[in-house]
Structure formats: C-alpha cells, structure tokens
Amino acid sequence: MSAQPRPTGTVPNPVIPGFHPDPSVCRVGEDYYLVCSSFEYFPGIPVLHSRDLVHWRQIGNALDRPSQLRLPLDQPSSGGVFAPTLRHHDGRFHLIVTNVSDRGTVLLTATDPAGPWSDPLHLPGVPGIDPDLAWDEDGTCWVTVNGIAQVRIDPATGETLGEPQRLWSGTPGALAPEAPHLYRIGRWWYLMIAEGGTERGHGVSIARGRTPSGPFEPCPHNPVLTHRSTARPVQNTGHADLVQAPDGSWWMVLLAVRPRGGTPGWHVLGRETFLAPVEWVDGWPVVGEVPLELPTPSWPLHPVPEVPTRDDFDGAALDPQWISVRRRPAELVTTGERPGWLTLRAAGASLDAPDVVFVGRRQQHHACRARTLVDPAGGRGGLAVRLDEEHHYEIEAGGGEVKVLARVGPLRSEVASRPVPAGAVVLGVEIVPEPPRGSRTGPDTLSFGIEEPDGSFTVLAALGGRYLSTEVAGGFTGRVVGMYAAAGTVHFDRFDYEATPLP
Known part of the structure; x- marks a missing residue:
C-alpha cells in the first residue's frame, strides 16, 4: 500500500x-x-x-x-x-x-x-x-x-x-x-x-x-x-x-x-x-x-496481496494485523454478536487505563487517513491514535455528542465537541505532515472529525503530532490507530485505513 x-x-x-x-x-x-x-x-x-x-x-x-x-x-x-x-x-x-x-x-x-x-x-x-x-x-x-x-x-x-x-x-x-x-x-x-x-x-x-x-x-x-x-x-x-x-x-x-x-x-x-x-x-x-x-534486486519480485484498506468484520476472527493492549478477552471483543460488526465491551474507562478495550493496527504511512462507522448503542467509544497510556488522541461518540479528547503526559482535555443525532456516526482522522516552517516544524497534524451524510469531512480539531512521538513520550513503540470502548457496549461496522499523497 x-x-x-x-x-x-x-x-x-x-x-x-x-x-x-x-x-x-x-x-x-x-x-x-x-x-x-x-x-x-x-x-x-x-x-x-x-x-x-x-x-x-x-x-x-x-x-x-x-x-x-x-x-x-x-x-x-x-x-x-x-x-x-x-x-x-x-x-x-x-x-x-x-x-x-x-x-x-x-x-x-x-x-x-x-x-x-x-x-x-x-x-x-x-x-x-x-x-x-x-x-x-x-x-x-x-x-x-x-x-x-x-x-x-x-x-x-x-x-x-x-x-x-x-x-x-x-x-x-x-x-x-x-x-x-x-x-x-x-x-x-x-x-x-x-x-x-x-x-x-x-x-x-x-x-x-x-x-x-x-x-x-x-x-x-x-x-x-x-x-x-x-x-x-x-x-x-x-x-x-x-x-x-x-x-x-x-x-x-x-x-x-x-x-x-x-x-x-x-x-x-x-x-x-x-x-x-x-x-x-x-x-x-x-x-x-x-x-x-x-x-530493484536481480531476482524476480513476488508482490503479495496488500492488506485490505477496509475491514468489514465479516469473519469469525480478526485478521492478524489487529492488536490490542495487553489482552483481548473473547467476552469483550467479538465479531460474532452482531454479524458484520466488531463489538467491544468496555473495561477501562478511557485510553488512560491499562485495561482499555482497544483493537488497532499500526500506522504505516506519514500521510494517511482512517474512518470507522461506530454505533455507541448507549455506550461510549470511538477512534483513537495511541502511543501509550499518557500519549493518545481520540474522537469519541456517545450520549448524543461527539468529542475530541487529548492526553499528553499529565494533561487530559476535551478539545472540541458537537451534538449528533442518535445512532451510528462515521468518525475519522486525517494525518498530514506539517509544512516546513523552520526549526520548530513538527512532524505532522492529526485532524479529527465527522464524515457528513454527503461524504464530506468536517474537522472538529487539528492536533500537533509531536506529542505522539517517541522523542516526546519515550518508549519503544510506534503509533497504533484503532477502535475502543470507554463505557458500555460499542459496535463498529467497518474500519478504513489508506495512505494519502504527501503534500
């Protein structure tokens, strides 16, 4: 890809x-x-x-x-x-x-x-x-x-x-x-x-x-x-x-x-x-x-099928690319409860918690975007970009609203919110490298928002990417983009990830 x-x-x-x-x-x-x-x-x-x-x-x-x-x-x-x-x-x-x-x-x-x-x-x-x-x-x-x-x-x-x-x-x-x-x-x-x-x-x-x-x-x-x-x-x-x-x-x-x-x-x-x-x-x-x-090497190349940019969760088990934080109890993560949907039941109350119920895939491109159709079903959950418990951004649906949350070190804040009708909503993130502006240019910008019924994307908040980097957070891992449940039961109909052109 x-x-x-x-x-x-x-x-x-x-x-x-x-x-x-x-x-x-x-x-x-x-x-x-x-x-x-x-x-x-x-x-x-x-x-x-x-x-x-x-x-x-x-x-x-x-x-x-x-x-x-x-x-x-x-x-x-x-x-x-x-x-x-x-x-x-x-x-x-x-x-x-x-x-x-x-x-x-x-x-x-x-x-x-x-x-x-x-x-x-x-x-x-x-x-x-x-x-x-x-x-x-x-x-x-x-x-x-x-x-x-x-x-x-x-x-x-x-x-x-x-x-x-x-x-x-x-x-x-x-x-x-x-x-x-x-x-x-x-x-x-x-x-x-x-x-x-x-x-x-x-x-x-x-x-x-x-x-x-x-x-x-x-x-x-x-x-x-x-x-x-x-x-x-x-x-x-x-x-x-x-x-x-x-x-x-x-x-x-x-x-x-x-x-x-x-x-x-x-x-x-x-x-x-x-x-x-x-x-x-x-x-x-x-x-x-x-x-x-x-x-190009001298021997014949053998391209392999690309990992699908979209997962509709139609299989009985998740593809091997999907990873979770520390554990994945079958009673909390399943594709069998609602056919064609991934169902997550909350344990930890947010991405801050070590037992958060999260299913994600590695971010593999500097410019990319992800979308998921989420039905909060009376719970709360959404789409997150995670580096660790103290460094993550997410857009969360539940209780008739969508909100963008940010955790950077000891600071946690609600960055933006918007009321939405009851039912399913498409949440998204677009990640784009920052344009050059001298020595203080950060690596990228993460824009979180909602996909409207006409297919357009409304940005609710744009956040600097340096705070989700190893140079800020420390550690040995990279970003993982995926879905989570923060309260109750949350259903996800699909997940789309695709590379986009560098600016």
Missing part, C-alpha cells in the same frame, strides 16, 4: 513500514520468514513471509493465545515482549524471546511459522534480553544475550548447560552492547551486535572467531553500519540480522526510523524494518548507507 511515486528501477525502503522493530529473519528454501518485537500488545510477535525480501505479508502472530503471553496490567507500556530471534533447525522453526513483564526468556517451536506455535518453554538460566539461537556442528545449542554473554542450553528441556560466559562486548566505551546474533559463515563464527543505544547513536558492529564461544577479534572497520552524526533521512540504524539469498548474495534486515520536522526531528511510526545489501571484503561484511529507495 503506497500513495507515493518512486523512481524507476527501485523498491521502497523500509520494506516493512510502521512499528516493526528488532527484526529477525531466516530463509528456508526460497521462503523468508521474519519476526519483530511487540511489547505490550496482544497478540504478540508478528510473523511475516516473503519470497523476495522486499514484499512482506503478515501470516500470523507467534503468541496468539493467552496461555502463551501474559502481560500484567500493572506493567507500563514498552514492557512485555522484547527482541525475538527466529531460526530454522532440524526441520522446525525455533523462536526465542524475552517477556520482561512476566517469565523472562522463553523458547517456542513450530513446524509452520504461520502457527500454531508451542506454549513457551521457560529458560530460567538464560539471563538478560535479546536472546539469540545458534547450533554448532555437533548439535550444541548456544544462546547469546545482551551484555554480551553466552550459555549452552538443551532446547528440549530448557536446562542450561554450564554458567553464562562473557564474550566480546563491542567497541570499548560504546553504550549498550545488545542484539547479538551468532553465525557460522565459511571457516568463521561471526558475532554481530548492536551498540550505541537505540536512539541516534545506534550502530552495528561485528567480530569473528574460530569457535562459537570465541575468542573474537573485532572488525577493523567497526561499526559496519551507522548513520549517527549524519543528515540522512534514515536514522537510528541498528539491531540487525543477516540472511543469504538463494543466489549467494547477502542481505541485512535492521531497524531504523524516519524522523520528520525540525529540531530535534520526531519519529512517529516507531522503529521500522529496513533492508540493506551486504558485500564481503577480506572476510568482513561491508554495508553501505541505508536509503529510502533500494535498487
């Missing part, structure tokens, strides 16, 4: 736009599979598939059952599920990940990456976060975590074999060595890590050794990738994973952001998944800059 033209002979980067951080990829035959962090959202860990590394389609979520994923209500946003690693070994897919809000590091397996995945196997002896999986020639399974430390495990039982050992930890003095991945390539074992923090100083460094436990010698040209201290439109490049294509070429998937506006630059979509080609020179990977447009 793209509303923007691009140069001939190129493909767009990021290859997975919107809130898709910490990518991990593996190839089986001619198929690529990729997973990302999901933090406080349920279901957790989106699983995507591609035949060409460029076009990706979400085929499921690895953690899609309450028995697999517990996200306590007393844990803040940006907790939960951190940095999975996906690997294929001995005919099965293995996924290792840390739930920082519950049981720590766990291991799951599946024969089909679309699911079902096993219930998590707890790994109590694995410290830290950002766990990686690798097997050596004799079948020993190695887990490497942030820090950078390593321990052997029995993947069948979860037992650790020996004590964790410290390894190479990146450039001396560099902040936050994390996101390790261990590979056997030729005669060497390569240990690739992220460092510099996940903000503007982010980068990727690598070392190599003759055994999976080292000792490791660092690449003389570290970091092999960083955009720090540049004016490039792609920033925060890091947390990468390597994959080899069937033609023998090597590629890197990584997270990065696209800041917009003036100083300091705000990224609102979260950390996204980018792609970069890798060359090997003297036994070391060489990565160029990460552009917004990549040259």
Whole structure:
C-alpha cells in the first residue's frame, strides 16, 4: 500500500513500514520468514513471509493465545515482549524471546511459522534480553544475550548447560552492547551486535572467531553500519540480522526510523524494518548507507496481496494485523454478536487505563487517513491514535455528542465537541505532515472529525503530532490507530485505513 511515486528501477525502503522493530529473519528454501518485537500488545510477535525480501505479508502472530503471553496490567507500556530471534533447525522453526513483564526468556517451536506455535518453554538460566539461537556442528545449542554473554542450553528441556560466559562486548566505551546474533559463515563464527543505544547513536558492529564461544577479534572497520552524526533521512540504524539469498548474495534486515520536522526531528511510526545489501571484503561484511529507495534486486519480485484498506468484520476472527493492549478477552471483543460488526465491551474507562478495550493496527504511512462507522448503542467509544497510556488522541461518540479528547503526559482535555443525532456516526482522522516552517516544524497534524451524510469531512480539531512521538513520550513503540470502548457496549461496522499523497 503506497500513495507515493518512486523512481524507476527501485523498491521502497523500509520494506516493512510502521512499528516493526528488532527484526529477525531466516530463509528456508526460497521462503523468508521474519519476526519483530511487540511489547505490550496482544497478540504478540508478528510473523511475516516473503519470497523476495522486499514484499512482506503478515501470516500470523507467534503468541496468539493467552496461555502463551501474559502481560500484567500493572506493567507500563514498552514492557512485555522484547527482541525475538527466529531460526530454522532440524526441520522446525525455533523462536526465542524475552517477556520482561512476566517469565523472562522463553523458547517456542513450530513446524509452520504461520502457527500454531508451542506454549513457551521457560529458560530460567538464560539471563538478560535479546536472546539469540545458534547450533554448532555437533548439535550444541548456544544462546547469546545482551551484555554480551553466552550459555549452552538443551532446547528440549530448557536446562542450561554450564554458567553464562562473557564474550566480546563491542567497541570499548560504546553504550549498550545488545542484539547479538551468532553465525557460522565459511571457516568463521561471526558475532554481530548492536551498540550505541537505540536512539541516534545506534550502530552495528561485528567480530569473528574460530569457535562459537570465541575468542573474537573485532572488525577493523567497526561499526559496519551507522548513520549517527549524519543528515540522512534514515536514522537510528541498528539491531540487525543477516540472511543469504538463494543466489549467494547477502542481505541485512535492521531497524531504523524516519524522523520528520525540525529540531530535534520526531519519529512517529516507531522503529521500522529496513533492508540493506551486504558485500564481503577480506572476510568482513561491508554495508553501505541505508536509503529510502533500494535498487530493484536481480531476482524476480513476488508482490503479495496488500492488506485490505477496509475491514468489514465479516469473519469469525480478526485478521492478524489487529492488536490490542495487553489482552483481548473473547467476552469483550467479538465479531460474532452482531454479524458484520466488531463489538467491544468496555473495561477501562478511557485510553488512560491499562485495561482499555482497544483493537488497532499500526500506522504505516506519514500521510494517511482512517474512518470507522461506530454505533455507541448507549455506550461510549470511538477512534483513537495511541502511543501509550499518557500519549493518545481520540474522537469519541456517545450520549448524543461527539468529542475530541487529548492526553499528553499529565494533561487530559476535551478539545472540541458537537451534538449528533442518535445512532451510528462515521468518525475519522486525517494525518498530514506539517509544512516546513523552520526549526520548530513538527512532524505532522492529526485532524479529527465527522464524515457528513454527503461524504464530506468536517474537522472538529487539528492536533500537533509531536506529542505522539517517541522523542516526546519515550518508549519503544510506534503509533497504533484503532477502535475502543470507554463505557458500555460499542459496535463498529467497518474500519478504513489508506495512505494519502504527501503534500
């Protein structure tokens, strides 16, 4: 889905736009599979598939059952599920990940990456976060975590074999060595890590050794990738994973952001998944800059069906793109009560509450719009753009009126209101980048309003987008646009999301 033209002979980067951080990829035959962090959202860990590394389609979520994923209500946003690693070994897919809000590091397996995945196997002896999986020639399974430390495990039982050992930890003095991945390539074992923090100083460094436990010698040209201290439109490049294509070429998937506006630059979509080609020179990977447009790869492209811009909620279950905050109880979220409608029953009284009943999708475009037809049915609910409990905007229907609400840090206010007749009403938001006006230009403007019977759109309030950005709110997530119930039972007949042209 793209509303923007691009140069001939190129493909767009990021290859997975919107809130898709910490990518991990593996190839089986001619198929690529990729997973990302999901933090406080349920279901957790989106699983995507591609035949060409460029076009990706979400085929499921690895953690899609309450028995697999517990996200306590007393844990803040940006907790939960951190940095999975996906690997294929001995005919099965293995996924290792840390739930920082519950049981720590766990291991799951599946024969089909679309699911079902096993219930998590707890790994109590694995410290830290950002766990990686690798097997050596004799079948020993190695887990490497942030820090950078390593321990052997029995993947069948979860037992650790020996004590964790410290390894190479990146450039001396560099902040936050994390996101390790261990590979056997030729005669060497390569240990690739992220460092510099996940903000503007982010980068990727690598070392190599003759055994999976080292000792490791660092690449003389570290970091092999960083955009720090540049004016490039792609920033925060890091947390990468390597994959080899069937033609023998090597590629890197990584997270990065696209800041917009003036100083300091705000990224609102979260950390996204980018792609970069890798060359090997003297036994070391060489990565160029990460552009917004990549040259078209030499192999055939396999476009995938786009995620529908409209969901009429006609199915018995929600599509895998839909996510909720911490949980999705079947008694509170259903498409079965009123055919062709999504029905939400309120728990938390607003988007401020950790148990808000919310169903949303990631914002994936800087210019876009969303609409939903909502029947409050005596309750209250509407359309929201959420970053976390303390940073969200919404337009809400109920009690014979529609109102626009804003929560920014400790401040919550009703920005605008308008009476409406009883019954269903179409609520909408239009998101447009701000025009340049010097260093204080914000990233975008969010205009909330009502769709009139003639199809025109009446704006009730236009709000600055910088307050729904990571640079203001902090944390690790991006914007999610969706529907919620704040009181009683609320029905939604449809949800439309589409990219619009950049101004």
